[in-house]
Amino acid sequence: MTQAFDASNPPFDRLELREIETLRASLDVGYFTPGEVLIAQNAPSESLFIIIKGAVEERDGDELVALLGPRDAFDGRAIVQGESGHAFVARDETLCWLAPKTTVLDLIKRSPRFGAFFYLDISRKLDALEHEAEDQRVGSLMRGRLSDVFMHPATFIEADESIEAAGRRMRDVNSNTLLVRDRDRIGIITGMNLSKGVVLGRLPLETPVRALAHFDVVRLRPDDFVYEALLLMTKHNKRRIAVHDGERYLGVVEDIDLLSFIAGNAQIVAGRIDRAATLDDLAAAAAEIAEQVRILRRQGLKPSVIAEIVSDLNRRLFASLFAMVAPASIREAGCLIVMGSEGRGEQTVRTDQDNGLILAHPVNEAELAAFRTAFSGTLARFGFPPCPGAVMVSNPFWSRPLADFEADFRRWIALPDADAHLNVAIFLDAEAVAGDAALLAKAKAALMDAVRGEQAYLARFAKAVDAFETPIGLFNQLVTAEGAGDALDLKRGGLFPLVHGARALALEKGIPATNTEARLMHLGRIGMLKPAFARQCVDAFQFLAGLRLDAQLAQAAGGSGALVRPAALTTMERDLLRDAFQVVKQFREIVRRHFNLGLFG
Amino acid sequence: MTGWSNPWLAAKRLFHQATIGDQNYRFLFRPGPPDEVVAIDCETTGLDVAHDEIITIAAIRIRGSRILASERFEALVRPDVRIAPEAIKVHHLLESEAKAGALIYHVLPDLLRFIGGRPLVGYYLEFDIAMLNKAVLGFIGVELPNKRIEVSRLYHERKYGDAPPGTVVDLSFAAMLADLGIPRLSQHDAVNDALMTAMAYVALRDLKRRGARIPRPRMKAPLQPGGV
Known part of the structure; x- marks a missing residue:
């Protein structure tokens, strides 16, 4: 047309x-x-x-499943399967393009990329999309600006000053590169230039640096693109580029800075944590962990992989801190654990501390009290906010002997209230970070034993999957296009039911894994879920977690402040979001049926 | 709303029916399929009916609430007069392109068969029909006898039908599309104009059926940051 x-x-x-x-x-x-x-429900189109x-409302019986707006396309299922899963009803006066089924089917046959949109299961759709998203991410990486890259501050030295003075200046400012001022011209000198001059050129230390500096400086502006810097470095065979804003020099960017901007430096941070000798060393490393998330995401890594890397770094950090802060008595008798999302290895953007200490036997009270304060306090100083629910070492309830924990497990299960359910959920996700991991294994075995066969308890525990409805509100905002998106909806209506449902089933089946994806796959292997459906749950989980992470990063970067805005998503992402929520809904149904949740009002 | 309310037009139609020169086109006087109308738009060399000529014609059938864009009629016509420079600015059709078109008399048979006895829908339709009639009259000896549905009149009725005297009336195409939430396709392309007219028609007809009105801003339009 x-x-x-x-x-x-x-x-x-x-x-x-x-x-x-x-x-x-x-x-x-x-x-x-x-x-x-x-389109009527279960009808062809x-x-x-x-x-x-x-x-247009997408309805399943009386239930509103999604609200579709301009540029949304439907219903792939009615086209491909010959029968729609849901009914589609106009909410407002609506105009639609009508593409004939025969034409669409023909295009699906001719173009596999187009056809991917019509796959029924979210896993295949995501696979088809994967490399396109990757291309975009690499693109956005190269479109980063020089001002985003780490820059060595512009430190000047006069051309008449000596090699020795330059060496000392480099040490003082902790940089390997200086700018050299020689009347009207500006040059660059590096530590390597100095060494070569002295060692290979046998120049006296008093020699003015003019002789060693390079005056063919390549300059870029801070708002120039990262890829321009890479191109210029290659073209001129330079390892450094001076950044100049038109009035003055802002700093120098080295090739290694560009590479770490592109590739991240998680390994370097890990090394820094392991080598840290003082709390200050650790604090510096801790600050770098958070930055890794953005870099890794820009590289197009899946949230689950990022979470794995970040969890590993966090755990190293906690272990180092534990080694520095805990007295010998606690290091020997204790097991430091992380719980909640940190324990599941699903923490990316830093939220708050969820940690505890299991002791093999009671220790000196004064030492324990000092450790509690020191550990949690230092983490807070490192930028890990205290847990609002006080699930952390500083709370004696979460740092005590194994026997006390075990006594509480029995109480939590015999007299379950909201707090008890929360405690079981948090503890089930625990992982050992430092000290004797066998203590946590024993505690968990005790918890699983206490629950075994307690169907009524398990059902009450699982009931929380029903706590939040599927977030239709998200789609309402799409239509009004003015509401601020709400990441809570994504978490509550999408991520939480998956996390908690997998947790409840894992508790019943005695599955030791703490990670949601690992739990889901395990449930698939033992036949609790159909393996293909388990895969879809994992994909839906990853997709939702990715959207949430991107929203969190955008917010942290001072974006709109809104979290996930459906109107800002591409049509494809909205479509996948619908599919993901559909999977969540099915999963919730399975959990509900399994635990007979219909019986509980 | 339709030509029938005007006895002069009705009489003219009867006269034409009796005097049609080419009996092959008697079908124009027979009613078309029920529930079908044709949205029509012409681009012309200018706005003077006496001297200007048609450059493109687009017609789209509407069956019920479905706009049959896939079966549209579309023709480029070779004008006999030079295209006024102002008109080129409006529809971006250069004289050389228009020359590639067919003579109007070669286009008319297909157009007339496409329209048949269906009512015609347009925005300021009188002008388009007057332009067409210049050729049609010479071709088959009568003017187009079809019922006429003026979209701007439907729009006026839905928006200003109950307006107090003194209300400022804006019947522009842009205002109508904005009120109906219809996207602005690139304008002054006969097919797009006919399509937008068709969309406006089905929307307005539905409002009328349901007795719904288009709200008028009370005083001044509220400030809309970022525009609509």
Whole structure:
């Protein structure tokens, strides 16, 4: 249809020009009055609908599953399977492009990339999307600005000053590079230039640095792109570029800084933690952990991989801190544990401390009290906010002998209240970080033993999967396009049911894994979930976690402040979000049926 | 709303029916399929009916609430007069492109068969029909007898039908599209204009059926940061 149909809108952007023309020529336009049914539930459809204006409700019986807005396309299932899973009903006056089923099926056959949009299961859709997202991320990385890259501060030295003076200046400012001022011209001198001059050139230490400096400095502005810096370095065979804002020098960027901007330096941070000799060394390393998240995400790593790296760094940090702060009596008798998301290895953007200490036997009270304060206090200073629920070492309830924990487990299970459920959930996710890991293993075995066969207890525990509804609100905002998105919805309606449902089933089946994805896959292996469905749950989890992480990063970077804004997502992401919530809903149903949650009001 | 309310037009139609020169086109006087209308738009060399000529014609059938864009009629016409420079600015059709078109008399048979007896829908339709009639009259001996549905009149009725005297009336195409939430396709392309007109028609007809009105801003339009 002439140029009127926007073919840049996914999935149509994957079509070749000629295919787009075929599609355009086949399009009609439908008008639907509020309340009119576009596709009935479990009915075939002769067209793929693409909304031009208005809003369409996707309904499962009486339940509103999603609200679709302009540029959304539906219903792939009715096209491919010949039967829609849900009903589609106009909410407002709605205009849609109508693409004939035969044309769409033909395009699916001809273009696998286009066809991927119509896969029924989210795993295959995500696979098809994967490398496209990757391309975008590498692109965005190269479009980073020089001002985002670590820069050595611009420190000047006069050309008449000596090699020795330059060496001392480098040590004082802790930089390997100085700018050399020689009347009107500016040069660069590095530690390597000095060494070569002295060792190979046998120059006296009093020699003015003019002789060793390079005056063919390559300059860029702070708002220039990172890729320009890389190109210039390659072209001029330079390892350093001076950054100049038009008035003055701001600093020097080295090739290694550019590379670490692109590749991250998680290994370096890990090494720094392990080598830390003082609390100050550790504090510096701790500050760098948070930055890794952004770098790794820019590289296009999945949130689960990022979380794994960050968890590893955090745990190293906690272990080092434990070694520095804990007296010998506690180091020998204790097991330091992390719980909650930190224990599941799903923490990316830093939230708060969730840690505890299990002791093999009672220790000196005064030493223990001093350790409690020192450990939690230092972590707070490192930028790990105290846990609002006080699930941390500083709380005597979470740092005590194993026997006391075990006594409480029995109480939590015999008299379960909201706090008890929360405590069981938090503790189930615990992982040992330092000290005797066997203590945690014993504690967990005791907890699982106490629960075994207690179906009524398990059901009450699992009941929390019903705590939050699927976040239709998210889609409402999409239509009004003005509400601030709400990451809580993503967490509560999407991530939480998966995390908690997997936890409840893991508790019942005695699965030791703490990571949600590992639990889901384990449930698939033992036949508790169909393996293919377990895979879909994992993919839905990763997709939701990725959206949440990106929103958190955007917020941390001082973006809009809003969290996940459906209107800011691409059509494809919105479509995947719908699919992900659909998987969550199915999973919740399975958990509900398994524990007979219908019986509990 | 339709030509029938005007006895003069009705009489003219009867007269034409009796005097049609080419009997092959009698179908124009028979009612079209029920629930079908045709949205039509012409781009012309200028706005003077007497001297200007048609450059492009687009017509799109509407069946019920479905706009059959895939079966549209579209023709580039070779004008006999030079295109006024102002008109080129409006529709970006250069004289050389228009020359590639067919003579209007070669286009008309297909257009007339496409329209048949269906009512015509347009925005300021009188002008388009007057332009067409210049050729149609000479071709088959009568003017287009079809019922006419003026979209701007429907819009006026839905928005200003109950307006107090003194209300400022804006019947511009842009205002109508904005009120109906219809996206602005690139304008002054006959197919797009006909399509937008068709969208406006189905939306307005539905509002009328449901007795719904388009709200008028009470006084001044509220400030909308970032525009609509």
